[in-house]
Amino acid sequence: MKKIILISLVFLVSTFGNITFAKKIKLVYIPPNQSEAWHVATRTAGSMFAEDLGVELIVLDPQNDPAEQVKMARDIAPQVDGAVIIMVTSAARKMAEEFKKVNPNMPVICVDRDAPSEFIDLFVAFGNKDAGSLQAERIAKLLKSKFGSAKGTVQLVTGDLGSTVAQERRDGVLEGLKKYPGIKVVNVVEATKWSASSAQEKMMASLQAHGRPDAILTSFDGGAVGAVNALKSKGWLKKTGDSDHVFIGVIDAATIVFKYMREGYVDFTLSQPNLSYVPVGMFYAKLAIEEGLGALPKPGQRVYEGDVPLGRIGKAHKGINPWQDAFWAPAKVIDRPAMKHPQFLMKGAVVTLENVNYPFYWGNVMPIWGN
Numbered sequence: 001m002k003k004i005i006l007i008s009l010v011f012l013v014s015t016f017g018n019i020t021f022a023k024k025i026k027l028v029y030i031p032p033n034q035s036e037a038w039h040v041a042t043r044t045a046g047s048m049f050a051e052d053l054g055v056e057l058i059v060l061d062p063q064n065d066p067a068e069q070v071k072m073a074r075d076i077a078p079q080v081d082g083a084v085i086i087m088v089t090s091a092a093r094k095m096a097e098e099f100k101k102v103n104p105n106m107p108v109i110c111v112d113r114d115a116p117s118e119f120i121d122l123f124v125a126f127g128n129k130d131a132g133s134l135q136a137e138r139i140a141k142l143l144k145s146k147f148g149s150a151k152g153t154v155q156l157v158t159g160d161l162g163s164t165v166a167q168e169r170r171d172g173v174l175e176g177l178k179k180y181p182g183i184k185v186v187n188v189v190e191a192t193k194w195s196a197s198s199a200q201e202k203m204m205a206s207l208q209a210h211g212r213p214d215a216i217l218t219s220f221d222g223g224a225v226g227a228v229n230a231l232k233s234k235g236w237l238k239k240t241g242d243s244d245h246v247f248i249g250v251i252d253a254a255t256i257v258f259k260y261m262r263e264g265y266v267d268f269t270l271s272q273p274n275l276s277y278v279p280v281g282m283f284y285a286k287l288a289i290e291e292g293l294g295a296l297p298k299p300g301q302r303v304y305e306g307d308v309p310l311g312r313i314g315k316a317h318k319g320i321n322p323w324q325d326a327f328w329a330p331a332k333v334i335d336r337p338a339m340k341h342p343q344f345l346m347k348g349a350v351v352t353l354e355n356v357n358y359p360f361y362w363g364n365v366m367p368i369w370g371n
Contacts (some may be wrong), residue, residue, distance in 0.1 A: 025054075027056065028079075028082075029058070030085045032088040037366070052314045069095055077106075082288065085109070090115035100119045110341075113164060114336075116340055123341060125345070126345070128169050129169070138268050139177075152215060153185075154177065154217060156187070157223035158188060158219045170188065195222060196225040197226070200225065204234075212244075213246060214246065215248070216231075217249045221250065251270045251272075253272070261356050269351045272362075273346050275360075299333050299334055301332075305329040322362070
């Protein structure tokens with residue numbers, strides 16, 4: 001027995017110099033900022049899931065500066081194996097090219113906000129135009145419940161129209177409301193850089209110019225903050241059930257939106273599966289690094305929870321595993337010729353007072369995670 005052990009030790013020592021250890025995959029995540037609630041949520045989810053996936057994740061903060069995003073990409077590209085990005089505006093699409101200059105086979109996964117680029121390998125998001133269309137349907141139903149038919153005035157708060165997200169959500173709402181000739185969109189305001197303060201300032205001016213609307217639709221959570229505060233400043237903020245209640249419909253299931261909903265000021269919101277955006281991006285980046293870009297999903301595919309098993313890979317963090325219920329699935333991979341790359345199209349969820357306490361929406365997860 002001693003001889004066998006001694007021989008084994010000699011073998012290990014003599015061959016140790018030839019043993020190669022697998023290098024830990026290093027990814028970078030570059031969101032627009034690390035201060036807004038939505039981006040804090042995606043950063044936190046990404047950092048936690050990276051531990052479970054066994055990759056190193058570097059997170060950078062360009063503070064809403066597209067030029068800084070591109071510079072950061074240029075500087076970090078030689079140090080990483082793959083990238084997950086969210087563009088401040090479409091101008092930041094040059095980020096993807098910076099990574100491909102270093103290595104044409106480096107996976108670049110874009111999430112949430114898209115822009116035309118042949119250097120992006122896959123775009124991961126839910127359907128933004130579909131979300132706008134669903135907002136239109138929901139608000140038409142609420143107006144009909146109040147007036148007996150789908151009629152009334154609507155004011156719309158968009159995000160920064162320098163991004164395709166804001167454009168698509170706006171277009172979805174406006175096209176959807178065309179089906180209801182009794183509903184008049186009296187004004188559309190744009191919140192610069194997706195800022196709640198910008199939304200509030202422009203909403204106050206809109207209310208002053210156009211009067212109290214029957215409904216306000218907003219493309220993001222900060223728009224809800226702006227709408228609520230603007231209505232409050234005019235003395236027009238009334239709860240659900242009051243005859244003067246202004247319906248408010250939102251996209252994004254932030255904690256503050258849920259608070260307004262429970263208080264009776266917001267009537268519905270649409271929840272993105274945004275806690276899964278960066279994890280899905282990292283999952284596919286790792287797959288492409290290990291097996292090549294050809295392993296990425298192709299247009300026409302339907303992708304089920306078992307294909308991207310976030311719930312099995314991800315662990316509970318601070319007592320909750322938000323990936324264990326994949327309400328985003330099944331996803332569809334669709335061709336987007338104008339964008340020059342496919343989209344991994346995920347499902348979202350409509351949130352009302354009836355299901356606002358569902359534990360896996362990000363607005364309910366983030367208070368537990370302490371952000």
